[in-house]
Amino acid sequence: VxxxxxxxxxxxxxxxxxxxxxxxxxxxxxxxxRDIMGRLFPNDAKRSFHHRMFLEPQEKKRSMKALMVKQxxxxxxxxxxxxxxxxxxxxxxxxxxxxxKLREYLLxxxxxxxxVGVLLVPQSIAYSLLAGQEPIYGLYTSFFASIIYxxxxxxxxxxxxxxxxxxxxxxxxxxxxxxxxxYDLEPAALSVLTDTAVYVxxxxxxxxxxxxxxxxxxxxxxxxxxxxITFIAGVYQVAMGFFQVGxxxxxxxxxxxxxxxxxxxxxxxxxxxxxxxxxxxxxxxGIGSLIATWINIFRNIHKTNICDxxxxxxxxxxxxxxxxxxxxxxxxxxxxxxxxxxxxxAATLAxxxxxxxxTYGSSVAGHIPTGxxxxxxxxxxxxxxxxxxxxPIAIIGFAIxxxxxxxxxxxxxxxxxxxxxxxxxxFCNIIPSFFHxxxxxxxxxxxxxxxxxxxxxQMSGMVTSLVILLVxxxxxxxxxxxxxxxxxxxxxxxxxxxxxxxxxxxKMWHLSRVDTVIWLVTxxxxxxxxxxxxxxxxxxxxxxxxxxxxxRPEAPLLGWVAESETYESLSAYKNLQTKxxxxxxxxxxxxxxxxxxxxxxTLYKQTGVNPVWVKEAKKKAAKRMLKEKEAxxxxxxxxxxxxxxxxxxxxxxxxxxxxxxxxxxxxxxxTLKEVCKDYRExxxxxxxxxxxxxxxxxxxxxxxxKEGEDHxxxxxxxxxxxxxxxxxxxxxxSTSKN
Numbered sequence: 001v002x003x004x005x006x007x008x009x010x011x012x013x014x015x016x017x018x019x020x021x022x023x024x025x026x027x028x029x030x031x032x033x034r035d036i037m038g039r040l041f042p043n044d045a046k047r048s049f050h051h052r053m054f055l056e057p058q059e060k061k062r063s064m065k066a067l068m069v070k071q072x073x074x075x076x077x078x079x080x081x082x083x084x085x086x087x088x089x090x091x092x093x094x095x096x097x098x099x100x101k102l103r104e105y106l107l108x109x110x111x112x113x114x115x116v117g118v119l120l121v122p123q124s125i126a127y128s129l130l131a132g133q134e135p136i137y138g139l140y141t142s143f144f145a146s147i148i149y150x151x152x153x154x155x156x157x158x159x160x161x162x163x164x165x166x167x168x169x170x171x172x173x174x175x176x177x178x179x180x181x182x183y184d185l186e187p188a189a190l191s192v193l194t195d196t197a198v199y200v201x202x203x204x205x206x207x208x209x210x211x212x213x214x215x216x217x218x219x220x221x222x223x224x225x226x227x228x229i230t231f232i233a234g235v236y237q238v239a240m241g242f243f244q245v246g247x248x249x250x251x252x253x254x255x256x257x258x259x260x261x262x263x264x265x266x267x268x269x270x271x272x273x274x275x276x277x278x279x280x281x282x283x284x285x286g287i288g289s290l291i292a293t294w295i296n297i298f299r300n301i302h303k304t305n306i307c308d309x310x311x312x313x314x315x316x317x318x319x320x321x322x323x324x325x326x327x328x329x330x331x332x333x334x335x336x337x338x339x340x341x342x343x344x345x346a347a348t349l350a351x352x353x354x355x356x357x358x359t360y361g362s363s364v365a366g367h368i369p370t371g372x373x374x375x376x377x378x379x380x381x382x383x384x385x386x387x388x389x390x391x392p393i394a395i396i397g398f399a400i401x402x403x404x405x406x407x408x409x410x411x412x413x414x415x416x417x418x419x420x421x422x423x424x425x426x427f428c429n430i431i432p433s434f435f436h437x438x439x440x441x442x443x444x445x446x447x448x449x450x451x452x453x454x455x456x457x458q459m460s461g462m463v464t465s466l467v468i469l470l471v472x473x474x475x476x477x478x479x480x481x482x483x484x485x486x487x488x489x490x491x492x493x494x495x496x497x498x499x500x501x502x503x504x505x506x507k508m509w510h511l512s513r514v515d516t517v518i519w520l521v522t523x524x525x526x527x528x529x530x531x532x533x534x535x536x537x538x539x540x541x542x543x544x545x546x547x548x549x550x551x552r553p554e555a556p557l558l559g560w561v562a563e564s565e566t567y568e569s570l571s572a573y574k575n576l577q578t579k580x581x582x583x584x585x586x587x588x589x590x591x592x593x594x595x596x597x598x599x600x601x602t603l604y605k606q607t608g609v610n611p612v613w614v615k616e617a618k619k620k621a622a623k624r625m626l627k628e629k630e631a632x633x634x635x636x637x638x639x640x641x642x643x644x645x646x647x648x649x650x651x652x653x654x655x656x657x658x659x660x661x662x663x664x665x666x667x668x669x670x671t672l673k674e675v676c677k678d679y680r681e682x683x684x685x686x687x688x689x690x691x692x693x694x695x696x697x698x699x700x701x702x703x704x705x706k707e708g709e710d711h712x713x714x715x716x717x718x719x720x721x722x723x724x725x726x727x728x729x730x731x732x733x734s735t736s737k738n
Contacts, residue, residue, distance in 0.1 A: 089417075089420065090152075090420075090423070091151060091152065092151075092152065092153065092154050092420065093150065093151050093152075093458070096457060096458070100457065100459065104456070105456040105457055105459065106459075107454070108453075108454030108455060108456045108460075109454075109455060109456055109457055109459040109460040109463060110460075110463055111334075111453055111454050112449075112450050112451075112453040112454050112455035112460045112463075113455075113459070113460040113461065113462070113463020113464045113466075113467070114463060114464075114467055115336070115338070115449060115450075115453045116159055116446055116449055116450050116453070116460070116464045117463065117464040117465075117466070117467025117468055118338045118341050118467065119336075119338060119340060119341070119446065119449060120142050120159075120161055120162075120446065120464060120467075120468065121139070121142075121341065121344075121467070121468060121471050122340040122341055122343075122344045122487075122490055123162060123340065123446075123490065123491075123494065124138035124139050124141065124142045124161070124162055124468070125138055125139065125344075125365065125479065125482075125487060126138075126487035126488070126490040126491045127162045127164060127167045127491060128167075129272075129275070129484060129487055129488070129491070130164060130167040130168055130171055130268060130271065130272070130491060131162075131167040131168075131170045131171045131174065131226060131438050132170070132171040132174035132175055132178070132222050132226070132283075133171075133174070133219070133222055133223055133226055133438060134219050134222075134223070134366075134368075135365050135368050135476075135479065135487075136368050136369060136472075136476065137223050137226070137436055137437065137438065138162060139468055139471060139472055139476065140372070140432070140435060140436050140437050140472075141161070141162055141432060141437040141438055141440055142161045142162055142440075142464075142465075142468050143465050143468040143469060143472065144428075144431065144432035144435055144437055144465075145160045145161050145162075145428045145432060145437075145440040146160065146161065146461040146462065146464045146465035146468070147461070147462065147465045148424070148427050148428045148431055148432070149424055149425075149428055149458070149461055150458050150459070150461045150462045150465075152420070152423055152424035152427050152428075153405075153420075153421065153424040153458055153461075154405070154416040154417050154420050154421060154424070155404075155405035155408060155409060155416050155421065155442075155458075156408075156409075156412070156414065156455065156456065156457050156458055157408040157409075157412065157447060157450060157451045157455055158401065158404050158405055158408060158442040158447045158450075159442065159443060159446035159447045159449075159450045159461070159464070160401070160424075160425070160428055160440055160441065160442050160443075160461070161440055161443060161446065162440060162443070163397075163400070163440065163441045163442070163443045164264075164265070164268055164443075164491065164494065164495070165260075165261055165264040165265075165268075165396065165531070166393060166396065166397055166439045166440070166441055167438070167439075168264055168267055168268050168271065168531060169264075169389075169392065169393050169396075169439075169531050169532070170226055170229060170230070170393065170438050170439050171271070171283075172285045172289070172530075172531070173225065173226075173229055173386055173389045174222050174225045174226055175283045175285050176285050176286075177221075177225045177382070177385060177386070178218060178221060178222060178225070179285075180385075181221060183217075183218040183221060223436050223438070224378070224379050224382070225379075225382060225386065226437075226438035226439075227376075227378050227379075227433040227434070227436060227437065227438065228378035228379050228382045228383060228386055228433070229386040229389060229390050229393065229438075229439070230378075230429045230430075230432070230433040230437060230438050230439045231378040231429065231430055231433035231434075232378075232383060232386060232387055232390035232394075233390040233393045233394040233397065233429050233439055234394075234425075234426045234427065234428070234429030234430035234431075234433065235426070235430060236390060236391065236394035236395075236426075237394050237397065237398050237422050237423075237425055237426030237429065238422070238423060238426035238427065238430065239426075240394070240398060240422050240426075241419050241420070241422035241423045241426060244419060251539050251542070251543065252395070252396075252399045252539070253515070253518065253542055254515075255508070255512075255515040255516070255518045255519045255522075255542075256518055256519070256522050256538045256539065256542050257399065257400070257403070258501055258519055259501075259518065259519035259520065259521070259522030259523040259526070259538060260396075260522050260523070260526050260531075260534060260535055260538055261498050262498045262499065262501050262502075262519075262523045262526075262527075263522060263523040263524065263525065263526025263527040263528075263531070263534050264498075264526050264527075264531050264534075265495045265498040265499055266290060266526075266527040267289070267290055267526070267527060267531060268491065268492075268495060269492055269495060270289075270290050270293045270294060271283065271293065272488035272491050272492055273293070273294075273297055273488075274293075274297060275308070275312075275363070275484045275485050275487070275488035276308065276309065276312040276485055276488050276489065276492075277297070277301070277304045277305065277308065277309055277312075278304060278305025278306075278307070278308030278309065278361075278362065278363060278485060279297065279300050279301075279303055279304065279305075280303075280363075281296045281297065281300055282296070284296065286530065287529055287530050287533065288528070288529065288530075289530065290527055290528060291528070305360065305361060305362060305363075306360070307356055307359075307360035307361075307362050308360075308362050308363070308483060308484075308485040309485075311347065311356075311362070311483055311485050311486060312485045312486075312488070312489050315343055315347065315485075315486055315489040315490075316489055316493070318339065318343055319339060319340070319343060319489060319490070319493045320493060320496075322337055322339040323339065323493060323496065325337070326339070330452060334453070336449060336452075336453075340490050343486065343489075343490070344479070344482060344486060344490075347482060347483060347486040348478065348479055348481055348482045351364060351481040351482060351483050352480075352481035356481075356483065357481065362483050362485070363483065363484045363485070364480065364481050364482060364483055364484065365479055365480065365481075365482040365483075365484060365487070366480060367477070367480055368476040368477055368479055368480065369476070369477070370472065370473055370474065370476055370477055371472065371473060372435070372472070373435075373436050375434045375435050376434065376436070377434055378433055378434070389532070392531075392532045392535050392536075393439055395535075396441070396535065397425055397429070397439060397440070397441035398421070398422050398425050398426075398441070400441050400442055400444075401421055401422075401424075401425045401441050401442040402418050402421050402422065404442045404444060404447055405418075405421050405442070406418070408447065408451065425440070425441060425442075428440050444497070445494060445497060501519075505519075514545050514549070517545070518538065518541060518542045518545060521537065521538065521541050522534060522535075522537065522538030522541070522542075525537035525538065526538070547594060549589075550589040550590060550592075550594065550595055551594050551595045551598060552595070552598050553587065553588045553589035553595065553598075553660075554588045555585065555586065555587050555588065555598075555599070555602040555603070555606065556569035556570060556571050556572065556585075556586055556606075557569070557570045557571075557583065557584060557585055557586075557606050558570065558576075558584035558585070558586055558657060558717065559573070559576025559577055559578050559584070560576060560577045560578065560579060560718075560721070561573075561576060562575075562577060565716065565718035566718075567584055567657065567717045567718070567721075569586070579721055579724075579725065581650075581651050581652045581653060581724075581728060582651060582652070582653045582654075582655060582721055582724050582725070583606075583607050583651050583653070583654050583655070584654075584655045584657060584717055584721065585603055585606055585607065585654060585655070585656050585657065586656075586657040586659070586660065587599055587602070587603075587656065587657075587658070587660065587661060588660040589660065589661070590661055590662045590663045590664070590668070591661050591663075591664050591665075591668035591671065591672070592663070592664065592665040592667060592668050593665055593667035593668070596667050596668060596670075596671040599668075599671060600671060600674075600675060603654075603656075603675065607651070607654060608650075609649055609650075609651075609682075609684070611678035611679050611681065611682050611684070612678060614649070614682045615678070615681060615682060618682075649682065649683075649684065651684065652683070652684060652685065652724070652728055653684065653685050653686075653687060653724035653727075653728070654679060654684060654685070654686045654687070655687045655688075655689055655714075655717055655720045655721060655724065656686065656687070656688050656689065657689050657690055657717050658688055658689065658690055658691040658692075658695055659689075659690040659692075661691070661692075661695055662692070662694070662695075663694055663695065663698070664695055664698040664699070664702075666702070668698075669698060669699065669702035669704060670702075672688075672699075672704060673702075673704060685724070685727075687713075687714060687720040687723065687724060688713050688714065688720075689713075689714040689715070689716060689717045689719070689720040690714075690715065690716060690717060691713060696713065699713070
């Protein structure tokens with residue numbers, strides 16, 4: 001009787017079942033029918049009831065014209081609702097500010113904003129030296145960046161402001177342009193040139209652009225260069241957001257960024273060492289600047305200012321232990337101890353009342369004006385000089401900002417829009433560049449402080465900007481007597497996090513040796529060559545590592561896990577079984593032009609049969625047999641030759657597991673065709689299993705299958721093995737069990 005209408009639970013609970021088996025399984029049979037038939041007739045299931053899975057592919061509309069028209073209509077359509085959505089998405093503050101919960105959020109935002117502002121004031125002044133700028137410009141930068149990110153940013157927790165690595169990169173460009181403009185000439189020579197230029201015709205162009213603008217001194221020209229490169233970097237970042245090319249950041253892996261930051265930290269430390277010793281030496285730039293700087297330091301070590309050296313030592317004694325205590329007791333402290341601000345206040349008072357500048361010749365910060373300077377556009381004539389330098393600055397800035405935004409959003413259970421973050425950090429550079437500012441991005445250390453002190457929304461950034469505004473309007477001139485060596489100590493102490501990465505190397509090596517090598521290469525290149533070239537070397541090296549790993553991937557033979565339909569690596573697991581006459585091979589990488597030869601050689605090595613060699617051996621044996629016949633040689637020798645020609649190879653089927661093959665190119669398809677053809681000529685069939693839709697589509701487009709042969713493509717290894725056993729059984733070939 002046919003039981004098509006009987007529920008499965010009734011079938012499963014019955015002791016005796018009658019089934020109409022007069023017809024073989026058809027394409028329309030349900031999987032349930034096939035499953036029950038396999039259970040009822042286990043001995044015949046493998047031979048009579050193996051089946052194909054009939055999957056009907058989705059119809060894909062590939063009309064590029066229709067797609068472009070649809071996208072154009074979607075983009076160009078303008079409705080009030082769409083305009084509102086666009087404005088609200090472009091200005092996130094309009095979304096979250098009306099929903100601001102005053103009682104719940106205000107206290108945490110106030111506390112975190114004030115604490116970050118207190119920490120940011122000394123760091124802004126210190127990092128200004130790193131960027132080759134006067135202290136006031138660092139305060140401007142932090143002030144404007146906090147306000148603009150408040151308007152455009154989607155992350156509630158990151159702190160946008162001055163970042164040491166970007167300051168270093170900006171400072172290197174500033175120093176180079178200052179030297180080109182002639183501002184680093186000896187004072188006497190510069191005075192002669194200036195006096196001469198006053199009386200010569202203004203149409204005469206001085207050498208090396210020394211006298212571009214007589215009213216703009218060295219510090220004025222430095223911020224002009226810094227603002228120009230900041231403007232260009234911001235334009236790049238906004239363009240990345242507009243064209244949605246944020247995928248560029250995927251090439252900057254965590255190990256690469258970490259190595260780059262650590263390598264740049266060595267360069268930062270080196271650039272600040274001269275301030276610790278009170279040395280007045282030119283700043284080295286270009287390839288090998290780290291080594292050149294240390295050579296200059298040791299050449300002038302006898303000129304060390306003892307007052308600056310003692311001050312630096314005392315500041316280290318205070319800052320390092322207090323920083324360690326802050327970190328050790330961060331779970332107990334409601335807010336970190338603002339030791340940097342305490343050190344700056346104490347050092348300023350000591351320098352002022354001790355008259356360290358006049359008595360010992362210590363280098364001090366100098367006059368810091370109050371208020372704001374009138375806005376000024378970047379120097380458009382400088383854009384060709386700095387456009388290339390702005391590319392790595394823009395990429396590093398948005399990569400760090402986006403990665404920190406996503407990390408803290410995931411931690412606190414909300415979402416950020418990477419595209420909007422690129423707009424935000426781009427405008428944090430474009431708009432402030434008109435107000436005497438330099439490049440900014442998110443900074444991990446200040447973000448961690450902001451999060452740990454109760455930050456709830458972007459309002460915290462506005463509070464931080466108000467703290468800096470108070471300093472700009474009232475307190476800034478009081479730092480006149482602050483020694484530069486104190487600022488250098490603050491900068492160096494803040495590098496501890498990056499330099500501590502060396503302690504993580506053993507753990508990183510244990511997790512991934514490739515990532516560790518990428519970290520070491522990027523770190524060494526960034527420190528010893530230059531920061532920009534180091535970043536490029538790191539990206540190229542990490543991409544080469546990916547290529548090398550796909551060029552020679554793992555390619556094991558597989559064995560059957562008993563009482564299952566699973567096949568796993570014979571080299572990785574014990575007690576796996578092999579089917580007689582069948583070899584299962586897995587290639588764990590895409591098959592493309594780079595690794596096609598590796599695929600063939602590994603397959604031949606693992607199976608132990610090179611079909612090309614077998615064919616050549618058979619041809620030679622056939623020729624030898626023919627010669628022996630022609631020479632009327634003995635029948636014994638002829639039989640030996642015949643035995644060699646008909647020697648069995650030990651298996652009749654190769655199943656290639658393609659589950660790890662993400663894609664095929666034309667070279668990969670051609671390689672598969674060659675392999676199947678070569679093995680077919682020595683009576684070994686090749687079956688493909690577990691190909692993803694992309695690979696199947698490539699095989700069909702590449703005419704891999706002859707007409708009527710597409711059934712040799714299987715959806716599982718187990719299905720392919722069953723097919724091979726069934727086909728061999730029907731052909732009458734006897735197999736012996738291992």
